[in-house]
Amino acid sequence: MSNLEALYQEVILDHNRKPRNFREMENADRRIEGRNPLCGDEITLWVKLDGDTVADVSFKSTGCAVSKSSASLMTSSVKGKTVDETLALFDRFHQMITGKLADGEREKMGSLAALGGVARFPIRVKCASLAWHALRSAVQGGGQEVSTEHEGPPQTEGA
Numbered sequence: 001m002s003n004l005e006a007l008y009q010e011v012i013l014d015h016n017r018k019p020r021n022f023r024e025m026e027n028a029d030r031r032i033e034g035r036n037p038l039c040g041d042e043i044t045l046w047v048k049l050d051g052d053t054v055a056d057v058s059f060k061s062t063g064c065a066v067s068k069s070s071a072s073l074m075t076s077s078v079k080g081k082t083v084d085e086t087l088a089l090f091d092r093f094h095q096m097i098t099g100k101l102a103d104g105e106r107e108k109m110g111s112l113a114a115l116g117g118v119a120r121f122p123i124r125v126k127c128a129s130l131a132w133h134a135l136r137s138a139v140q141g142g143g144q145e146v147s148t149e150h151e152g153p154p155q156t157e158g159a
């Protein structure tokens with residue numbers, strides 16, 4: 001394992017041990033349940049919007065380290081972003097975890113880059129994307145539940 005991969009691994013373990021924004025939210029505008037039946041990951045996501053800005057986001061989840069750390073990193077990354085910026089970031093994140101980012105682009109993803117190694121483990125892609133699917137559903141005002149059940153690699157959509 002390279003030094004960089006070791007660092008990424010440490011980021012994931014840290015966010016799994018001490019997930020950020022891991023709490024219920026009073027007065028949230030949106031509350032979404034998400035699940036990944038393949039792995040047994042379940043998440044509840046709360047989002048507070050201020051106009052078209054993600055003013056606050058929090059979650060609670062049970063499941064594997066990848067799903068929990070991804071949710072933690074996601075909440076840390078999108079707070080204060082507009083809905084459009086959030087959706088664009090989701091697209092780039094999804095490209096990263098499915099191995100579609102160009103060389104050198106992963107390093108520009110900030111702390112989210114820690115999850116780039118998931119691209120080598122297709123079964124983990126759904127774990128890493130669960131929180132993001134819930135987030136997208138939340139900011140787009142969609143249904144109250146999302147599931148990765150019908151999402152299977154290879155994933156070509158932005159959906």
Ligand code: ZN
Nearest residue numbers: 039041064127
């Ligand atoms: Zn999982």
